[in-house]
Every structure is written in structure tokens, then in C-alpha cells.
Amino acid sequence: xxxxxxxxxxxxxxxxxxxxxxxxxxxxxxxxxxxxxxxxxxxxxxxxxxxxxxxxxxxxxxxxxxxxxxxxxxxxxxxxxxxxxxxxxxxxxxxxxxxxxxxxxxxxxxxxxxxxxxxxxxxxxxxxxxxxxxxxxxxxxxxxxxxxxxxxxxxxxxxxxxxxxxxxxxxxxxxxxxxxxxxxxxxxxxxxxxxxxxxxxxxxxxxxxxxxxxxxxxxxxxxxxxxxxxxxxxxxxxxxxxxxxxxxxxxxxxxxxxxxxxxxxxxxxxxxxxxxxxxxxxxxxxxxxxxxxxxxxxxxxxxxxxxxxxxxxxxxxxxxxxxxxxxxxxxxxxxxxxxxxxxxxxxxxxxxxxxxxxxxxxxxxxxxxxxxxxxxxxxxxxxxxxxxxxxxxxxxxxxxxxxxxxxxxxxxxxxxxxxxxxxxxxxxxxxxxxxxxxxxxxxxxxxxxxxxxxxxxxxxxxxxxxxxxxxxxxxxxxxxxxxxxxxxxxxxxxxxxxxxxxxxxxxxxxxxxxxxxxxxxxxxxxxxxxxxxxxxxxxxxxxxxxxxxxxxxxxxxxxxxxxxxxxxxxxxxxxx
Numbered sequence: 001x002x003x004x005x006x007x008x009x010x011x012x013x014x015x016x017x018x019x020x021x022x023x024x025x026x027x028x029x030x031x032x033x034x035x036x037x038x039x040x041x042x043x044x045x046x047x048x049x050x051x052x053x054x055x056x057x058x059x060x061x062x063x064x065x066x067x068x069x070x071x072x073x074x075x076x077x078x079x080x081x082x083x084x085x086x087x088x089x090x091x092x093x094x095x096x097x098x099x100x101x102x103x104x105x106x107x108x109x110x111x112x113x114x115x116x117x118x119x120x121x122x123x124x125x126x127x128x129x130x131x132x133x134x135x136x137x138x139x140x141x142x143x144x145x146x147x148x149x150x151x152x153x154x155x156x157x158x159x160x161x162x163x164x165x166x167x168x169x170x171x172x173x174x175x176x177x178x179x180x181x182x183x184x185x186x187x188x189x190x191x192x193x194x195x196x197x198x199x200x201x202x203x204x205x206x207x208x209x210x211x212x213x214x215x216x217x218x219x220x221x222x223x224x225x226x227x228x229x230x231x232x233x234x235x236x237x238x239x240x241x242x243x244x245x246x247x248x249x250x251x252x253x254x255x256x257x258x259x260x261x262x263x264x265x266x267x268x269x270x271x272x273x274x275x276x277x278x279x280x281x282x283x284x285x286x287x288x289x290x291x292x293x294x295x296x297x298x299x300x301x302x303x304x305x306x307x308x309x310x311x312x313x314x315x316x317x318x319x320x321x322x323x324x325x326x327x328x329x330x331x332x333x334x335x336x337x338x339x340x341x342x343x344x345x346x347x348x349x350x351x352x353x354x355x356x357x358x359x360x361x362x363x364x365x366x367x368x369x370x371x372x373x374x375x376x377x378x379x380x381x382x383x384x385x386x387x388x389x390x391x392x393x394x395x396x397x398x399x400x401x402x403x404x405x406x407x408x409x410x411x412x413x414x415x416x417x418x419x420x421x422x423x424x425x426x427x428x429x430x431x432x433x434x435x436x437x438x439x440x441x442x443x444x445x446x447x448x449x450x451x452x453x454x455x456x457x458x459x460x461x462x463x464x465x466x467x468x469x470x471x472x473x474x475x476x477x478x479x480x481x482x483x484x485x486x487x488x489x490x491x492x493x494x495x496x497x498x499x500x501x502x503x504x505x506x507x508x509x510x511x512x513x514x515x516x517x518x519x520x521x522x523x524x525x526x527x528x529x530x531x532x533x534x535x536x537x538x539x540x541x542x543x544x545x546x547x548x549x550x551x552x553x554x555x556x557x558x559x560x561x562x563x564x565x566x567x568x569x570x571x572x573x574x575x576x
Contacts, residue, residue, distance in 0.1 A: 003310065004123060004303040007087045011080040018076035018131040021069040026136050028066030030143045033277035035059045037151070040273050077131035085124030092116055092309055100316035101383050102343045107309065110193035115309055118188060119302035126299025134292050140285040141167075148278040152271050158253045159279055162246050166286060169242070170293050173235070177297040180232040185301055187225040194218050233294075243290065247283035251276055316385060318402050329409060330394050331359040331490045331519040333380070339388030340375055349375040350542045352389070357535065362513075362520040364530040366563060367539035373523045374415060376539070377495050380521070381410045393491070411489030411518070413497040417480035419468035424453055424479070425460040431483040439486055446512040447482035448505050449475065474500035481509070485516065494522040503528055527567045536560065 008015060035055050043052035096104075096112060145163060148156035198205065198214050205214055254275050338353040350372045357363045365373050378384045379391060382398060391398045398406055411431070419427050428443060429435040440460065444450040452475060456462040468476045477497050484492060492513070498506045503526075510532050513520060522529060530536050531550045538546040538553065538560050546557035553560040 003307050004088060005127075007091070008080065008084050008127065010087070011083055014076045014080040014083075015131060018073050018080060019135065021073035021076065022132070022136050023139075024069035025066045025073060026139055026143065028062045028069065029140065029281065030147050031062060032059055033274040033281070034147070034151070035062070036277060037268075037271060037274040040269055045269060074132060077128050080131060081124050081128035084127050085120055088123065088306065089116060089120050092120065092306060095310055095312070095314075098314050099312070100314065100385075101378070102315055103312055105343065106312065108189065108193055110196050111189040112309070113196070114185065114189050114192050115302075115305050119185060119305050122302040123299050123306065126295055126303075129292060129295050133288060134296070137285045137288045137292055141282050141289070144278045144282040144285065148275055148282075151274045151278070155254050155257055155272075155275055156278075158250045158257070159247075159275070159282060162250060163282070166243060166246065170286075170289055173238075174293045174297050177232060177235060177294065178300050180228075180235065181298040181301040182304065184225070184228050184232060184298075185305060187221070187228045191218075191221045191225050194221050243286045244283065247279065247286060251279040251283070254279060316382060316403070329490050332392075332394050333357045333491065333519055333521075334392040334395075335389070336392065337389035338379065338386055338391055340379060340384065341387050342375075342384070348542055350379075353544055354389075355535075355537060355544065355547050357519050357521070359519055360517045361534040362510075362522065362532070364533035364536045365521060365523045365539065366525065366530060366536060366560070367545070368559075370541075371539040372542040373539055374495055375542075377412075377493055377521065377523065380491065380493065381407050381412055408487070409490040411484030411487055411492045413477075413480045413484050413492075413494050415495040415497070415523075417468070417476040417497070419464050419471070419476055419479060421464065423458075423461050423463055424456065427464060427479055428460075428482050428486055431485075432487045435486050440482075443482040443486040444479075446485055446509075446515075447478045448501075448509050448512070449478035449482055452478070472500070474502075474505075477501065478505075478509075485513075488516065489518050492516065492518045492520045494520070494524075496523045496525070498522070498524065498526070498529060507532075525563070527564055 035058055039052055039055045039059075042048060043055065093116060096116075141163060145156070145160045148159050194214075194217060198218065205211060254272070334356045335353045338350060339348065340350040341348045353376065355363075365376065367373055375384075379386060380398070382403060385399070393401070393406075393409075420430065425437070425440055428440045431443075432439070437460075441450060444453055453460055453462070464470065468479070471479070477500050481494070481497060498509065501509065506526070506529060510529065520533075522533065524530060534549070535547060536550060536553050537544065538557055540559055545559050546553050548556070554564065
């Protein structure tokens with residue numbers, strides 16, 4: 001919680017002002033019962049209208065000051081809490097952006113969304129409440145008890161004695177409810193996860209007729225969230241009746257004892273009225289403390305969840321020995337006994353991978369599902385780090401390059417193309433922030449998507465739905481390729497990114513890539529694409545089974561021959 005609250009430091013002036021005006025409002029509230037007693041004793045009982053008007057005017061003036069203090073406090077509280085929420089959300093998003101794939105694997109996407117939205121909102125509201133009423137309520141309890149002792153110490157004991165016991169009860173319930181609210185947020189994560197999966201897979205759900213099943217699953221998760229939330233609120237709501245019962249009993253004791261003392265003239269009517277007034281204010285403050293306790297418990301649980309993300313140590317940073325002046329960029333790539341296994345996995349995905357791709361060459365990567373092709377692609381832009389061996393670009397270890405510079409020289413097109421909500425032009429220029437419109441057109445032409453774009457309703461200004469839902473698989477692949485080409489990469493990586501293209505379009509694309517003179521790696525199962533490559537790398541269970549040209553592999557690679565025969569003789573094979 002303290003780590004999250006450190007984001008309030010830039011707004012300490014607003015926080016201080018909020019507390020000052022809160023204290024002004026509090027002092028006014030504590031003084032009003034005294035003046036009410038004056039009106040009763042000096043005005044009503046003595047039948048002196050001048051004293052009633054005088055003390056009434058004083059109370060009216062103080063009430064205006066208290067009102068102004070409350071309004072001003074709300075202004076500074078809102079200013080500090082809203083800016084605090086903005087800063088925490090920005091810091092959290094920035095931290096997530098810096099995560100490696102290993103870090104991301106520690107959190108579900110739905111959980112990160114909940115933390116960036118609901119959890120931050122909970123903490124933001126807690127800060128606002130802390131500046132607006134959270135300090136005011138306990139101070140009102142303490143101040144009310146102190147003022148009651150000043151008015152009549154003997155009768156005030158009926159109010160003062162139960163207060164420590166009630167405060168201990170509140171603290172215990174606050175501690176207990178913290179873990180319960182954490183469970184609520186986890187249930188919310190699960191609900192968000194189901195919503196996210198259903199929205200992303202809506203087409204598949206409709207195609208398989210699984211609507212009823214998905215609704216049932218959502219209702220189950222929603223019911224678990226509802227039941228957990230009800231359980232927490234029921235537990236906390238037990239506090240309010242207990243507080244009201246004890247404090248009302250104390251007020252009744254004051255009235256009964258005060259009545260007896262009034263007969264013996266040991267107390268004035270105004271003092272009894274003031275004590276009862278303080279009793280009601282303390283009761284009200286304790287009731288507010290119950291609400292505050294609930295908010296703080298939920299805020300604390302959310303703050304801990306946010307801190308979990310902020311405290312994660314990013315495991316992929318620039319090396320302290322990084323190159324100050326990178327070598328001349330040619331695009332030579334060397335794998336030297338590269339080994340890799342995923343975090344928390346005892347299975348080696350890649351073992352002793354060694355080969356060299358010279359600048360401007362094209363390497364086709366082939367192999368069965370699970371052979372390690374995509375894992376190999378993850379290593380070059382350092383989406384994961386090697387567990388052994390080295391990868392060199394232009395003779396320098398990739399770990400010696402600044403991460404941003406390393407990734408800027410690579411054009412990466414993943415197996416599942418991702419497009420963002422926005423226009424076609426915005427999605428293409430996403431690969432290069434300062435790209436001109438002419439560059440967009442050229443990259444689109446080379447990616448064989450320009451003519452298709454011109455047929456869209458608004459050409460390059462056509463809006464693309466989330467993840468490109470209004471485009472076909474081949475169109476999404478070609479737009480992703482155009483996005484990679486616009487940055488004129490030194491190294492281009494295509495992870496099965498032509499699978500939805502027909503042979504003619506794919507051939508035109510591969511021919512267009514030649515003018516970029518970049519080193520190209522392409523994962524493919526199409527022999528036609530492999531034949532056009534300078535080298536073919538065949539992987540089998542994470543090891544290199546063969547590396548060479550098409551003719552060489554036909555002679556010395558049984559796996560490659562099977563793939564070749566299956567595509568050119570109609571045979572079905574497990575490697576296709």
C-alpha cells in the first residue's frame with residue numbers, strides 16, 4: 001500500500017490543502033453543539049431572544065465557513081485523487097509494456113485488465129475518501145469525545161468508555177475483510193476472462209452453436225462473483241447494527257442519568273443537549289467508519305494487486321555492456337549452439353541450433369508442428385532469451401544491442417496477424433511512426449494489398465474493426481506484411497505469414513521482397529516458397545535435421561523428401 005501511496009507525493013500541496021479545509025470543517029462541526037447549548041441555557045430557558053439571535057447568528061456564520069471548507073476540501077481531494085489515479089494507471093501500463101513474454105505469462109490478460117481498470121478505480125476512490133472523510137470520521141470521534149468531557153466529564157464517560165472497544169472491533173473487521181475483497185477481485189478476473197474469450201471467439205461460438213454453453217459458463221462465473229461479494233458485504237454489515245446498538249444505549253444512559261442530575265440542579269439542560277448531540281455525531285462518525293473500513297479494505301486489496309505488477313522484476317533489460325556504437329548494419333545472422341526452453345519448463349525446445357544466414361539471403365524454416373519453428377523466431381528479436389549458446393547479428397551478440405535498436409532493425413510478422421482499431425493507413429504506418437503516404441502505398445503494393453485497399457469504401461481511410469474482424473485472413477496477413485515492410489527492415493521474419501495466400505499472390509510477394517535486400521526468415525510448409533529460398537532449415541524436435549538448398553535437401557533429408565512428395569504427389573503426411 002505504501003508503494004502505491006508514494007504516487008501521491010507530487011500532489012502533497014493539494015493533499016495538505018484538503019486536510020486543512022477538512023480540519024476547518026471538523027472544528028466547526030465540533031463547536032456547533034456548544035453554541036446550541038448556549039442557545040438553550042442562555043436564550044430558551046432565560047427567554048432572552050437577543051441571546052438566541054446572537055448565538056444563532058454565530059452558528060449560521062460557522063455553518064457557512066464549514067460548508068465552504070467542505071466544498072474546498074472536495075475540490076482538492078478530487079484533484080489529488082484523479083491525478084494520482086492517472087499516474088498509477090500510466091505507471092502500470094508502462095510496466096506491462098516493458099514485460100518480457102516470461103513476465104506476461106505470470107498474469108492472465110483479464111487479470112491485467114482488471115488491475116488497470118477496476119483495481120486502480122478502487123484505490124483512486126480510497127484516496128479521495130481518505131482526503132475527504134476518512135480522517136474526518138476518526139477525528140470527529142476523538143474530538144467529539146474530548147468535547148463531551150469538557151461539557152460534563154461524568155456523563156461523557158458513557159460515550160468515551162465504549163469507543164476503544166468499538167475501534168478494536170472495526171480494525172479486526174478491516175483486517176479480516178481485506179483477504180475477502182482480494183478474493184472478490186480474483187472472481188472479477190475470472191468474469192473478465194470469460195467475457196474476453198467470448199468476445200474474441202464470437203464467430204467460433206456461433207459456428208459451433210455453443211451459445212447456450214457459453215451463457216451457462218458466464219452465469220456460473222458471474223454467480224461466483226455475486227456470492228463472494230454478498231458474503232463480504234454481509235460480514236461487514238454486521239458492524240453497523242452493533243455500533244448503533246451500543247451507541248444508542250450510551251445516549252439513553254446519558255438521557256436517564258442527565259434527567260436525574262437535572263432534578264438535583266447538578267447539570268444544565270443545554271449540557272445534556274450538547275452531550276446528546278455529540279453522542280449522535282460520534283455514532284454517525286462510527287457508522288461512516290464502517291463504510292470507510294469497507295472502502296479501505298477493498299482499496300488495500302486492489303493496491304496489493306497493483307503492487308504485484310509494479311514489483312515484478314523485468315527479466316529482459318539492456319545489457320550494462322551494450323554496444324555504444326553498433327557495427328555496420330549488414331544483416332548477417334549467426335546461430336551458435338543456440339539452446340532454449342520456456343520458463344518453468346523442463347523440456348528443451350531448441351538444442352544446439354547452429355547455422356548462418358548471409359546478408360540479403362532468404363532462409364525457409366520447415367518442420368512438423370512442435371518442431372521449434374516459432375520458438376526459433378522468438379529468439380532473434382529477444383522476445384525470449386536463450387538458455388544457452390549465442391545469436392549474432394553482424395558479428396555482435398544480440399544481447400549487446402540496445403533492445404529498442406535491435407527490434408527496430410527487425411520486421412516481424414507473427415503467425416496470428418494482429419491489427420488495431422483504426423484506419424488501414426494507421427495500421428500500416430504503425431510500423432514506422434513518421435512514414436509518408438507514399439511509403440504506405442509502396443509497402444502496400446509490395447505486400448500485394450494495395451489493389452484490395454483501393455476497393456474498400458474509403459480506401460486507406462477505411463476503419464478496421466478490432467483485430468481486423470472486417471477483413472479476410474489473407475488480407476490481414478498482407479496488411480501485417482506491409483506494416484513490417486514500411487520500416488525497411490534489416491531482417492524480415494515471416495512466421496507462416498503467407499499461409500492464407502494463393503500461389504500466385506505469394507510468388508508476387510516473394511519477388512517484391514527481393515528489392516528490400518534484407519535477410520529474410522520465413523516459416524512455411526509450402527514447397528513452392530521453400531524452393532525460392534537460398535537455404536532451407538528443417539527442424540525436428542528442436543534440432544536441425546537438415547540445412548541447405550532444395551536440391552541438397554532432396555538428397556540428404558528424409559523429412560524434406562516426405563514434405564516434397566506429400567505436396568507434389570497428393571500424399572498426406574504428418575509434416576504437412
